[in-house]
Amino acid sequence: MNITIVAGARPNFIKIAPIIKAIEAAHTAGNQINYRLVHTGQHYDKNLSDTFFEELNIPQPHANLEVKSGSQAIQTAAIMVAFEKELEQHPCDLVLVVGDVNSTMACAIVAKKMHIKVAHVEAGIRSGDMEMPEEINRIVTDSITDYFFTTSTTAGENLLKYGADKNHIHFVGNVMIDTLLGNLDRIKKPDFWEAFRLEKDNxxxxxxxxxxxxxxxxxxxxxxxxxxxxxxxxxxxxxxxxxxxxxxxxxxxxxxxxxxxxxQGYLNFMYLIKNAxxxxxxxxxxxxxxxxxxxxxxxxxxxxxxxxxxxxxxxxxxxxxxxxxxxxxxxxxxxGPRDSGIPELWDGRASVRIVEILLRK
Structure with missing residues (x-):
């Protein structure tokens, strides 16, 4: 199976990192699975893009479409034109998109029109707010997705309401949390920690x-x-x-x-969050x-x-x-803080589950 993985913005990079690691581990174990990483260039500021590849040990993209900024329509159209050329030159069996940014929707549309199956990681989440560009991206992407990978049972219920086939909905957990748990021992103080006299909880x-x-x-x-x-x-x-x-x-x-x-880069920002x-x-x-x-x-x-x-x-x-x-x-x-817990399957193994399911397809 040849998979094209799409990433375009900061949240995407965090989500694809553990998926790539899981694919590489499966390949090393002898499974016929390969990937090609395509960066659309939706986020092109170094602190919003390149830093995450370096910190999370994501291989450099095989292709960067370099679409950069613009209005919703201009950016989406530019991604679609560039991604169509990418798939023409590098055919694949599956396009895997994550999240809900413009790149997610644009690349899903292109893949389906080229008769390539689409897997959507973080499928089914809904805010109900149609003024959010992300909500439109979610609905459009899920309407043409073949394999839905969800972070919660609620997301699966949302998909069923929209008419998705229950056999194509897979509750796997949260790949964002895979990245978090996999890097907690690597988070580090930002350079300004001492200068700002920061301490835990202050x-x-x-x-x-x-x-x-x-x-x-x-x-x-x-x-x-x-x-x-x-x-x-x-x-x-x-x-x-x-x-x-x-x-x-x-x-x-x-x-x-x-x-x-x-x-901030991922490792610095998570250090700040953890000690806030x-x-x-x-x-x-x-x-x-x-x-x-x-x-x-x-x-x-x-x-x-x-x-x-x-x-x-x-x-x-x-x-x-x-x-x-x-x-x-x-x-x-x-x-004081209210009682809280951790949602089901937010255990750091969502990416492994995704790859195991794809290998059975």
């Missing part, structure tokens, strides 16, 4: 990147000032996305607690990692495609209003 991690939170300058400024006041007594480490940094410009925000840093007092984010993936690491997480969104991080894990969905975040954070300070 800081909060902040990440913001969704348009609803960062695209309007004055709203973003008010949000940052509110979080700065709310976290009095704790440092707030904010690895700022290049686009968010450009929106803020050079203005002086007079922040007492928030400390800006460049985007709490995390404030609008990311879905981070709520999975904080759940396993038992770190309280406050997600500034009105919906989540990962409900198990709330019902079982450490995540609290607080909406997009500062006052709701402040209320939840104050309750946490008063009452």
């Amino acid at each position: 800081y909060v991690i902040l990440t913001l990147h969704r348009p609803s939170n960062v695209d309007e300058e004055q709203s973003l400024v008010k949000l940052l000032q509110g979080i700065d006041n709310m976290c009095e007594g704790k440092k707030v480490i904010f690895p700022i996305h290049p686009r968010t940094k450009a929106i803020l410009g050079e203005q002086n925000l007079n922040l007492k607690n928030i400390l800006f840093t460049e985007p 007092f709490a995390v404030i984010t609008d990311s879905g993936g981070i709520s999975e990692e904080t759940t396993v690491l038992k770190i309280p997480c406050f997600t500034m969104r009105t919906t989540t495609e990962r409900p198990e991080t709330q019902t079982i894990g450490t995540n609290t969905l607080v909406g997009v209003k500062l006052e709701n975040l402040a209320s939840a954070y104050t309750s946490f300070l008063k009452n």
Whole structure:
């Protein structure tokens, strides 16, 4: 079996790393399975892309489509054109896509139109929010997928509602957690740890990147000032996305607690998460990692495609209003972290299960 694996953005790199390791192990054991890694170039900043290949020991891609940024339509179209040429030159038996970025949907469409089967890792997750570009990507990808690999039973139930064949749905666990558990002994302090006088539990991690939170300058400024006041007594480490940094410009925000840093590599960022007092984010993936690491997480969104991080894990969905975040954070300070657990099959072996299933196809 020849598999083309697609990666385009930071979350994809984290998810493909253990899958590649599992394929290589299966090949070494004598199984007829090979892969070709295609990087679409959707994330092309070194700290958002190349660093992850180096840190997670992912082999250099066999091809980089170098599509870079653009509007949703421009980027998606560029990926499709380039990926079609890639598959024409390097045919395969299966295209494996992960997550829900533009690269995921675009490459799935191209593969199906070329009569190549598609496997979707992290299939079936749904937020119910059609204003999220990722939700559209998920629905379109799953509508043409042949093999669904899910992180939860809820994701499988979602797929059944959409008419997926139950025999093609495989509950395997979470490949993001494979990477986390496989690298916990390698995480390391960022360079600014001593300079910022960081210690375990004396800081909060902040990440913001969704348009609803960062695209309007004055709203973003008010949000940052509110979080700065709310976290009095704790440092707030904010690895700022290049686009968010450009929106803020050079203005002086007079922040007492928030400390800006460049985007962090995986090993540095996981060290920060593991030792944080709490995390404030609008990311879905981070709520999975904080759940396993038992770190309280406050997600500034009105919906989540990962409900198990709330019902079982450490995540609290607080909406997009500062006052709701402040209320939840104050309750946490008063009452401490709530009881939490780790979702089923988030045990570090999801990638092995995926490869075992593919070898039976």
